[in-house]
Amino acid sequence: MSFTARVVTAAAWGARPPKPGTFPFQMTIPRYVIVHHTNNQNPPNDASRGTLEGAIKLARNIQNFHMDDNDWSDSGHNFLNTTGGLILEGRHGSLDAVKKGFCLQSAHAGQDPGKLANGNQSPGIENEGNFMTFQMSEKQWESLVELCVSLCDSCNITPLNIKGHRDFSNTDCPGDLLYSQLPSLRKQVADKLGMQFTPQQLENESPFVTLRLGSTGSAVIKLQQRLRDRRFNPGAVDGLFGENTEVAVKAFQRSVGLEDDGIFGINTRTKLGLS
Ligand SMILES: [Zn+2]
Structure with a gap:
């Protein structure tokens, strides 16, 4: 010590x-x-x-x-x-x-x-x-x-x-x-x-990362999988937050009454049940 x-x-x-x-x-x-x-x-x-x-x-x-x-x-x-x-x-x-x-x-x-x-x-x-x-x-x-x-x-x-x-x-x-x-x-x-x-x-150990256009990694894969499960199409589940994923996040945000800024932050995460 x-x-x-x-x-x-x-x-x-x-x-x-x-x-x-x-x-x-x-x-x-x-x-x-x-x-x-x-x-x-x-x-x-x-x-x-x-x-x-x-x-x-x-x-x-x-x-x-x-x-x-x-x-x-x-x-x-x-x-x-x-x-x-x-x-x-x-x-x-x-x-x-x-x-x-x-x-x-x-x-x-x-x-x-x-x-x-x-x-x-x-x-x-x-x-x-x-x-x-x-x-x-x-x-x-x-x-x-x-x-x-x-x-x-x-x-x-x-x-x-x-x-x-x-x-x-x-x-x-x-x-x-x-x-x-x-x-x-x-x-x-x-x-x-x-x-x-x-x-x-x-x-x-960092489950609450904010994801946006350009983000990469396993957290993006989880997001893409969940969007697919909810029938929003993020394109390939490839861990790259590209334009298709952004479009899918925006569509999801509109569907739950959130501002469609395409940023996967705490409110969108909670609504998507990924917290
Ligand atoms: Zn603090």
């Missing part, structure tokens, strides 16, 4: 104390590492501007929002990974807990029907930015990898259990693009831990 990622503790960045009577938080046995985005602006207009001062300001704003608007006991997440690659502790005591192989009951990944359970018993990482279409900078990605390596190692979590918020809740978080990069995040973490998995194992 080792934890080598550098984390600025809540005490060190001057976080507000948790609400009276809520601290210390209940210790939990973590099973996942859960990736989020803060839905803030991306560089060059990022809230933290890549600095420590900016990172602290962002952490404080998020904590105030969680405590004052959401009425939570403390920051809902366990860690914040900023654009400058700086990692700040969220909920007080998170760092101590994970160093001992535990987590803290937190409030970042509530469970919706048909989704994974107990997300709030596992460490949640907020990544500054919005990753629907924006690609995280290398610096921020590297600190995310480092943090995941440390969490998996010290809490004995398999890299295959690095998940996205959307695996637990009906949300776009952590953004389509970052979610689609989870297989490579799992792979890089596994490599650093000296573990090996097949590409299929790495990919199968």
Whole structure:
């Protein structure tokens, strides 16, 4: 068990104390590492501007929002990974807990029907930015990898259990693009831990990928098969989301009263019964 990622503790960045009577938080046995985005602006207009001062300001704003608007006991997440690659502790005591192989009951990944359970018993990482279409900078990605390596190692979590918020809740978080990069995040973490998995194992752990024109892979095959089963013709079941598949998705969307944008996201997935 080792934890080598550098984390600025809540005490060190001057976080507000948790609400009276809520601290210390209940210790939990973590099973996942859960990736989020803060839905803030991306560089060059990022809230933290890549600095420590900016990172602290962002952490404080998020904590105030969680405590004052959401009425939570403390920051809902366990860690914040900023654009400058700086990692700040969220909920007080998170760092101590994970160093001992535990987590803290937190409030970042509530469970919706048909989704994974107990997300709030596992460490949640907020990544500054919005990753629907924006690609995280290398610096921020590297600190995310480092943090995941440390969490998996010290809490004995398999890299295959690095998940996205959307695996637990009906949300776009952590953004389509970052979610689609989870297989490579799992792979890089596994490599650093000296573990090996097949590409299929790495990919199968991301069931809620948003698919659109140009998407490829086994998730597209599943979609095409299901469209065929429902008598919408996507063309060949070949794992390539081409124009025929897009036409079929649009036709399906119209048939269930959804906007026919041809994008296979969470609403279309749910209607098609593929969640
Ligand atoms: Zn989230």
